[in-house]
Amino acid sequence: MAVENNVSVNTSTGVDGNAYTSSISNDQLTNNDFLRLMIEELKMQDPTKPMDSQQMLSTQMQMSSINTNLQTIETMKYLADSFAQSGLSNAANVIGRNIEDGNVGENGVNKAYTVRSVESIDGVVYLKAQQILYIEDQVKDKDGEYIYYNVQGEILDKEGNKTGNKVALEGPGRIILGEDGNPVILDKNNEIIEDSGYTADGTVMPVYSDQLTSIPFSSVTKIF
Structure with missing residues (x-):
């Protein structure tokens, strides 16, 4: 077994005496790595039984497609993380303010809350808020x-x-x-x-529930 640039290659010798690659192990195999391996294969091939050039081209195209997909996934992950951080930053601006989420209480009035903190869970931004039960005359x-x-x-x-x-x-x-x-x-x-x-x-003051309610930031309908 040979190890180069984190690529582990196992080679074996066939009955015709020619060496060939039996397995490759590397989670970070790149297109350049693949090209180097293909060149090695060409060097060790049987001149009387050359490799199919069409098959070689098809394999290289597949490898390029895989690398492109991996790069796209990394880019999308970076964008998702950026959006999550941006959403968390925007949500932090409503801490201490009152919000509504469109839900109606038993009295037929829209439920209102005061935001105490924010958090991001699996990319979704949530507000931790106390419901305002009623307004009390002082x-x-x-x-x-x-x-x-x-x-x-x-x-x-x-x-x-x-x-x-x-x-x-x-x-x-x-x-x-x-x-x-x-x-x-x-x-x-x-x-x-x-x-x-x-x-x-x-003067008046709000009377709050002693429980915190978790509200998705995207469901907020009013900030005041």
Whole structure:
């Protein structure tokens, strides 16, 4: 066996005493390698039984076609990688922004999400996003600090414990205002607390799902 330029060639001797190639092993065999091997074959052929020139030409054409296909595959792979990187770069620009993907929630409204991160899986770019469940009216206490309350309107302290008081709601996050224009605050017996000192300044904030949703970047229908 001879090894040259990573090409392993096994030769054998026939009954007529002529040497011939019995096998070739190389995953990176090029057209030039093939031509060198063919020249060696011509040198060792039996002059009384020359190789078929048409067969030689056909084999060379096949080898050239294989090399061309391999180069095309490499080019396509490079282009695919480039497109994937470009898509990932474009998707990164929407991190922190809100999107829609065309799906409609149970309330008949388009689902909206806030993008937290992006990733590429097998060449497909995905957004990792939190769904916006609803928009919540902001309420301040008598000290001017924003308070926390859950979907039932129960007011929570900074540790997340219920205080016993509630913000009166007409829907998730939608507060009810009294005649004085301030939020209606209820005690543990659902009685209105007069002059609670709570106010609403008209600001809102989104309330998110605690689960991340994976969304193909190509399915995004709106960015805002």
